[in-house]
Amino acid sequence: MDQVQDKARIIEVIKENIIKNIDGVNKTDIDTSKSMKDYGANSLDIIEVVSCSMRELNLKVPRSELTDIKNIDELAEKFVQYQK
C-alpha cells in the first residue's frame, strides 16, 4: 500500500514539474502512459523536469539508467526504486 501511495505522490510531483517547464500543458491533460515528448518537451525540458522532480523528492537516479524509459509512468516507477 505504501508503495502505491509513494508512486501517486511521485507522479503528482512529476506532473507539477511538467506544467512548470513545458508550455501549454494542463495537469488534467497529462496521461502517464505518454512520454513528455508527446507534450512538446525537448530534451532540455525533460532534463529540467527530471532534475527538479528528483530534487523535490530527495532522490538521485543515475541518468544512465533513464535511457530506456519510455513514459511518465516508467519514470515514476524508477523513482520508487530509488526512494530512501
Add this chain to the structure above:
Amino acid sequence: MDNTMAYSLADFNYNDNPDVLSPPADFEQWLEHPGVKAAFSLFEQQMLSAPVVRTEVINNFDHKRRKVINLTSYNYLGLCTHPEVIAAAKAALDKYGLGASGAALLSGTFDLHVELASKLAAFKEKEACVLYSGGLAANMGAIQGLLRKGDVLIMDEKCHKSLIDGGTLAQARMLFFAHNDMDSLVMMLEKNKGARTMVAVEGVYSMDGDLPKLVEIVEICERYHAAIYLDEAHSSFMFGKNGRGVGEHFGVEDRIGIVFGTMSKVLGGVGGFVCSRASTIRYLKCYSSPFQFSCALPPAIVAGVLKALEIATRDSTLRDKLWENVAYFREKLLGMNLNLGDSASQVIPIIIGSSGEKLLSMAIEIQKRGLFLQPVDFPAVPANARRFRLSVSSALTKQDIDEACNIIHDVIAVGLKN
C-alpha cells in the same frame, strides 16, 4: 552511494551547495571512487610533441611517457605541422607579434584577417564570411546573432552543444528532431508554421561519423520556408569534388543559406568561420557577441590557416589519400566484426555497448599498448552505445594502420568476445 559507476557527469549539473564556489558534496564523493578516478585520468593527458600520427604522451593513469600512434587528434589532412604552414605562421609572428591586441571591429582586423575571410567566402561560394576566435564561439555566436526570443531553432538531436548554447543565448524555442528522421523534422516544422525558423544540421555528426540526409532536408525546409544552418566542422575540405563539404557532395550547397566551418580541424589552427549572404554577415557582425567582444584571432594563426587553406584546396592529393586510408581502415575494422555504426566519413566509432567499466578498462589497456585512442562515454553518447572514436588522417601510413589494428584487435575485438 551504491552503484557509483552508474553515475556520470550527467548527474551533477545541479548544485544545492549554498556556497556557489563549492561543487556539490556528492560530486566530490563520486570523484573519490577508484573507477571514477581512473576514468578522469584519461582527461587532459599531456601531449609532448605535435598532434601528428606518431607522437608522445604522458598517461595520467600510471604517469609513464609513451610513444603512441595518435588516432584522436582532428589533424585530418596533417596540415598542422606542414612545413609551408609553419613557415607562413613564423613569418607572420615576426611581422605582427603574438596577438591581435583588440576586437575585430576596432583594432583586431589585420590585412591577413580580411584576406582569409575573403578566401573562405570564395571557396564556399558565398558572398561573405565572418571569422571567430573559436569554433564553439562561431556556432554559438551565429545562432545567438541571428535568432531572437520567439524564433524557432529545430536541430537534429545529435547536433553539437555549441548550437544548443546559441539557441539558449538567443532565447529561441528549441526543438530536436530524431536523428536523420524526416517525419520527425516535418512534424516539428508543421507545428511551428508561421514562426521564423532555422533548422540546424551537421555535415558529419561528430560522435557517429554519419551524414545528414541533406537533399531531403533541403527540400523539406524549402517547403516550409525555414533557413538551413549547416555545420561543416568535420566535413569541410574533405567532402565534395572540390572539398567544399557535404553541401557540394550532395549537390545542394547553393540552396543552403548559412554554413559554418572550423579552422581547428583540417586547417590545423584554431577558430571558426561562418559564410552566408553579405547582408547576413554584416548584420551578424553587429549583433554576435563572440565576434564583437572577443580578441580577434592571432595573426600568426591566420597566416598559417591561410597557407593550410591553399594547400588543402590546390588539388585533391590529401583528400584522396584520406579517403584511401578511411577505406583501408574500415575494411580492417569490419574484418574484426566491430560495430562501426552508420559511419560514412573519416570519423569512425567503434561501439562497445552499455558497459562503462569495459570501455574504461579497454581504454587504459589500449593506451598502455601505445595507441592514443580515447573513449567516449555517456552522456556524450547514449548509455547503451559507449564507444571509441577514431579520427582517420591522410598522414597515416598503411603500416601505422596495420599496427593500430593489431592493438584494436587484441584489446577491443578479443575483449568484446570475452
